[in-house]
Amino acid sequence: MKYLPLIRLLVNRELTLRYKRSVIGIGWTLLNPMLTSFVLWVVFSFTFGGRLVEGQQFAPYLMAGILLNTFFNQGTWLASESISSNSEILTKIYVPPQVFTISAAISAFINFSISLLPLAIVALISGQSLSFSLPLVAIVGGCMTLLVAGIGLMLSTLFVRFDDARNIVGVLLMIALYITPVFYPISILSKQMQTLINLNPLTSYLEVFRWAFSNNATPTFANWAYMLATSMISFAIGAIIFKRSWPRTVAML
Amino acid sequence: MAVIEVSNVDLTYRVLLNRNGSLKELFRDAIKRRNRVIDYMALKDISFSVDKGEVVAILGRNGAGKSTLLKILAGVLPPTRGTRKVGGSIAPMIELGAGFHPEMTGAENVLFYSALMGRNLKTVNERTNAIGEWAGVSDHMSFPLRTFSSGMVARLAFSTATDEQADVLLVDEVLSVGDADFQEKSKKRMHELINSGAAVVLVSHDMSAVRELATRAIWLEHGHVKMIGKASDVVDAYEAN
Numbered sequence: 228m229k230y231l232p233l234i235r236l237l238v239n240r241e242l243t244l245r246y247k248r249s250v251i252g253i254g255w256t257l258l259n260p261m262l263t264s265f266v267l268w269v270v271f272s273f274t275f276g277g278r279l280v281e282g283q284q285f286a287p288y289l290m291a292g293i294l295l296n297t298f299f300n301q302g303t304w305l306a307s308e309s310i311s312s313n314s315e316i317l318t319k320i321y322v323p324p325q326v327f328t329i330s331a332a333i334s335a336f337i338n339f340s341i342s343l344l345p346l347a348i349v350a351l352i353s354g355q356s357l358s359f360s361l362p363l364v365a366i367v368g369g370c371m372t373l374l375v376a377g378i379g380l381m382l383s384t385l386f387v388r389f390d391d392a393r394n395i396v397g398v399l400l401m402i403a404l405y406i407t408p409v410f411y412p413i414s415i416l417s418k419q420m421q422t423l424i425n426l427n428p429l430t431s432y433l434e435v436f437r438w439a440f441s442n443n444a445t446p447t448f449a450n451w452a453y454m455l456a457t458s459m460i461s462f463a464i465g466a467i468i469f470k471r472s473w474p475r476t477v478a479m480l
Numbered sequence: 481m482a483v484i485e486v487s488n489v490d491l492t493y494r495v496l497l498n499r500n501g502s503l504k505e506l507f508r509d510a511i512k513r514r515n516r517v518i519d520y521m522a523l524k525d526i527s528f529s530v531d532k533g534e535v536v537a538i539l540g541r542n543g544a545g546k547s548t549l550l551k552i553l554a555g556v557l558p559p560t561r562g563t564r565k566v567g568g569s570i571a572p573m574i575e576l577g578a579g580f581h582p583e584m585t586g587a588e589n590v591l592f593y594s595a596l597m598g599r600n601l602k603t604v605n606e607r608t609n610a611i612g613e614w615a616g617v618s619d620h621m622s623f624p625l626r627t628f629s630s631g632m633v634a635r636l637a638f639s640t641a642t643d644e645q646a647d648v649l650l651v652d653e654v655l656s657v658g659d660a661d662f663q664e665k666s667k668k669r670m671h672e673l674i675n676s677g678a679a680v681v682l683v684s685h686d687m688s689a690v691r692e693l694a695t696r697a698i699w700l701e702h703g704h705v706k707m708i709g710k711a712s713d714v715v716d717a718y719e720a721n
Contacts, residue, residue: 233595240592244583319578320596321555321570391502474558478493479501 237330264290287350292409302335306379332376363439370458377461380469428457483679484530489562491523540700568647577637582626615639651682
């Protein structure tokens with residue numbers, strides 16, 4: 228783990244650059260999900276708000292979904308771009324290229340962690356209390372980091388080789404948003420649709436996250452298992468694919 | 481003792497025949513069964529070794545494969561065939577300043593660049609001031625790099641890259657950085673590093689520098705070794721060509 232300090236520096240750099248460039252700095256990470264959530268809340272609270280299980284609140288339900296989806300989106304982008312955007316370095320100095328992808332995923336995790344603060348505020352305002360299982364959010368975050376790093380490892384070599392891979396990934400990420408119960412309760416869907424939505428790993432992450440944060444969902448054991456399994460499988464497959472395709476990819480940087 | 485050992489190394493680039501790489505074209509070519517890539521051999525069957533304290537120069541025209549070979553030695557490009565063994569730490573002096581970012585301060589960039597080279601950050605942290613001072617930019621170290629002139633950036637990069645003694649030095653025409661004063665200074669430091677017992681591989685078009693510094697030389701032509709031997713002999717033959 229000679230490269231641990233480098234990972235720390237890379238994450239640090241990603242975060243400082245992100246916050247240095249904007250006028251209100253870190254405020255964006257706090258404000259952005261709040262504004263998005265507010266808009267969606269205005270639109271959907273009347274249609275979906277009343278359909279939640281007794282005791283659950285729509286505002287934190289929605290915002291938790293948006294935050295986790297942002298984490299997934301941003302992490303996938305950053306991790307997938309990490310190789311092509313660091314080609315300058317990778318063609319000159321030997322650094323294990325995976326370092327950049329993993330750092331990108333960790334950066335997204337930290338952004339996500341920061342944005343938990345406004346979520347806590349929204350949860351408290353809507354009359355919920357943060358649950359004792361709050362520390363378990365870290366497990367969700369860790370799993371999501373692995374998932375995103377794995378996807379990034381798979382896609383980053385594609386991003387170097389094919390210009391239009393980005394467009395396709397953009398569309399897929401949008402589809403992922405709609406087949407995850409971000410702004411609707413699963414219960415309003417038909418049985419078949421529910422099965423489909425539950426096959427989406429992100430659903431499990433989201434259920435566990437909502438429950439762990441403010442007891443705003445009821446994840447099953449299967450959700451936990453699915454989350455843990457998909458994160459590890461994604462990372463393992465990503466690492467293998469990356470290792471295999473790297474020799475050809477680096478020659479194209 | 482051989483610090484660098486390269487045996488039977490081939491390197492093949494895949495070159496896309498048509499335009500640029502896109503999935504759309506990949507799909508279309510697959511349907512039409514069109515061959516979309518050709519293999520271009522940049523290096524063919526290269527073998528040599530460099531001992532501790534030896535200075536080996538690589539000569540050749542543009543496109544002969546010199547930089548590719550240097551990248552293989554640096555570990556950046558994995559060889560398609562054959563093996564490359566390098567013992568010890570490498571200082572890759574190939575286009576200095578990789579990873580420098582205009583928005584980060586001078587000191588932060590020094591630290592980051594050093595981390596990329598796998599250095600111990602604790603020692604680098606203590607050295608940062610000295611590195612800045614040697615580069616003549618000590619009063620700028622806490623400002624973003626975009627406020628530096630390009631000469632200052634180059635000097636800082638050189639100063640950082642050469643701050644620690646490495647076992648292997650890979651040099652790609654970096655003997656001249658900055659103004660005349662600094663060139664003298666950097667030349668002196670390069671000579672110090674080279675003479676301090678590291679294994680050095682350098683690529684240069686400056687034949688007088690090669691005669692002066694190198695003990696042995698390798699002449700590359702179209703990706704294979706045309707001649708290898710004592711530096712003066714190879715340089716004579718190369719210049720006669």
